[in-house]
Amino acid sequence: QVQLVESGGGLVQAGGSLRLSCAASGSSFSIGAMGWYRQTPGKLRELVARITRYGSTDYAESVKGRFTISRDNAKNTVYLQMNSLKPEDTAVYYCYADVVLTNYWGKGTGVTVSS
Numbered sequence: 659q660v661q662l663v664e665s666g667g668g669l670v671q672a673g674g675s676l677r678l679s680c681a682a683s684g685s686s687f688s689i690g691a692m693g694w695y696r697q698t699p700g701k702l703r704e705l706v707a708r709i710t711r712y713g714s715t716d717y718a719e720s721v722k723g724r725f726t727i728s729r730d731n732a733k734n735t736v737y738l739q740m741n742s743l744k745p746e747d748t749a750v751y752y753c754y755a756d757v758v759l760t761n762y763w764g765k766g767t768g769v770t771v772s773s
Contacts, residue, residue, distance in 0.1 A: 680753030
């Protein structure tokens with residue numbers, strides 16, 4: 659069973675930075691795409707950023723130029739560097755990993771950006 663554990667969330671002032679990490683374990687197969695979604699109460703979960711095993715990236719328009727996704731395949735870990743944070747970035751951030759066409763999810767880590 660694949661397990662994902664996120665870390666790095668917290669409270670930060672607007673303009674500040676946070677770095678999220680997500681480590682995957684328990685997979686007998688290579689992990690494909692990994693990424694981050696976020697969700698606020700009453701809204702659908704939205705894609706923030708994703709990265710393929712080979713390093714191709716995709717970002718939501720709202721975070722382009724501020725967030726950077728990266729991964730370490732040897733550690734099965736994906737990172738999200740978040741700079742110039744805005745109050746609207748406040749959400750629970752969920753990590754996912756694609757393993758043999760099945761998406762596995764972490765439990766989420768909270769990010770709160772105060773104005």
